[in-house]
Amino acid sequence: MDKFWCEVDLQKLLENIAILNNINDKKTIAVVxxxxxxxxxxxITNFLQDKVxxxxxxxxxxxxxxxxxKDILILSPDIEYDRLKDLKKNYILSIGNLExxxxxxxxxxxxxxxxxxxxxNRLGIKPEDVxxxxxxIKENCLNVKLEGxxxxxxxxxxxxxxxxxxxxxxxxxxxxxxxxxxxxCLSSNSIINKEYxxxxxxxxxxRVGNILYGYSGMSFGFKPIYSMxxxxxxxxxxxxxxxxxxxxxxxxxxxxxxxxxNIGTIDNIGVIRQRRQNFVIHILKTAYKYFFKSSYIYYNxxxxxIIGNPSMNYTLVDITGIDYKKSHKLKVNICPTICDxxxxxxxxx
Ligand SMILES: *Cc1c(COP(=O)(O)O)cnc(C)c1O
Numbered sequence: 001m002d003k004f005w006c007e008v009d010l011q012k013l014l015e016n017i018a019i020l021n022n023i024n025d026k027k028t029i030a031v032v033x034x035x036x037x038x039x040x041x042x043x044i045t046n047f048l049q050d051k052v053x054x055x056x057x058x059x060x061x062x063x064x065x066x067x068x069x070k071d072i073l074i075l076s077p078d079i080e081y082d083r084l085k086d087l088k089k090n091y092i093l094s095i096g097n098l099e100x101x102x103x104x105x106x107x108x109x110x111x112x113x114x115x116x117x118x119x120x121n122r123l124g125i126k127p128e129d130v131x132x133x134x135x136x137i138k139e140n141c142l143n144v145k146l147e148g149x150x151x152x153x154x155x156x157x158x159x160x161x162x163x164x165x166x167x168x169x170x171x172x173x174x175x176x177x178x179x180x181x182x183x184x185c186l187s188s189n190s191i192i193n194k195e196y197x198x199x200x201x202x203x204x205x206x207r208v209g210n211i212l213y214g215y216s217g218m219s220f221g222f223k224p225i226y227s228m229x230x231x232x233x234x235x236x237x238x239x240x241x242x243x244x245x246x247x248x249x250x251x252x253x254x255x256x257x258x259x260x261x262n263i264g265t266i267d268n269i270g271v272i273r274q275r276r277q278n279f280v281i282h283i284l285k286t287a288y289k290y291f292f293k294s295s296y297i298y299y300n301x302x303x304x305x306i307i308g309n310p311s312m313n314y315t316l317v318d319i320t321g322i323d324y325k326k327s328h329k330l331k332v333n334i335c336p337t338i339c340d341x342x343x344x345x346x347x348x349x
Pocket of ligand 1: 031033152187188189207209210211
């Protein structure tokens with residue numbers, strides 16, 4: 001039996017797309033990097049192929065996992081050079097430097113988007129160089145078709161900073177934008193912001209991942225499309241006053257019914273995929289969780305008390321007085337993005 005599994009609700013995915021379409025009149029690139037945020041790239045792209053305009057992944061290697069014929073934007077400008085010969089026709093590369101152009105094969109054709117770095121200072125073309133790059137490619141690389149241009153808003157909680165980024169992007173492409181079919185900068189956390197949408201009116205496409213799957217945007221109605229489940233392996237009673245678990249840290253205050261779940265710290269239980277906004281807040285939250293015993297295993301939406309600390313492979317839960325049957329599944333707070341591809345998934349439509 002699987003230790004735990006993931007149920008993916010495709011109906012909710014549809015609903016999330018409907019919410020997105022409500023606030024967005026642009027073309028949609030569904031980001032499916034990281035195995036579609038842990039939810040299974042093959043199934044998710046299969047389901048989404050006629051509902052979005054394009055897919056985006058991190059690398060060519062990831063694009064190879066997509067079986068449907070739909071345009072796929074490879075986001076990383078750090079391109080796998082050994083794969084540049086005879087790329088599939090639906091693959092679109094991101095150009096973030098001139099070096100990659102030298103690696104292109106003369107007798108192959110390349111579809112590309114230009115990636116502009118408006119502040120992340122990682123990879124990408126600086127706004128002031130955009131015009132030069134576009135003209136350079138037009139004149140020197142006849143096998144390169146420039147189809148799009150984009151930037152990434154990497155810190156959308158900083159309002160003024162992000163606004164400036166969008167405006168920088170706008171200014172940098174002003175003289176060349178008519179040459180591009182796709183112009184994009186908004187992603188999950190920026191498309192939900194009305195002000196950003198207003199400033200980004202000159203764009204015609206969005207790239208979204210998190211809100212589609214319900215990892216963020218909950219206050220705007222987006223819902224998680226995934227639930228993780230586990231089962232209790234076996235259960236037993238422990239008398240009052242006995243200790244349970246490692247280091248005898250836990251002492252029963254009453255006769256206790258204990259359930260054993262075979263997931264543990266190795267499975268990263270209790271790790272919530274959440275941006276660490278601030279280190280101090282993170283520490284406080286961790287401390288809070290320690291003192292106010294949060295739980296990550298639920299029975300019919302009721303939190304179960306965790307007994308002691310989870311060990312590497314097992315977690316003990318208090319199921320005293322709970323009428324559960326062996327076949328019952330328990331919801332567990334494990335984030336699919338940190339699970340590997342072997343995680344069993346069940347798609348519900
Ligand atoms: C991951 C990623 C996205 C999607 O971001 P979400 O917050 O999941 O919408 C968009 N653009 C780039 C460049 C990315 O790397």
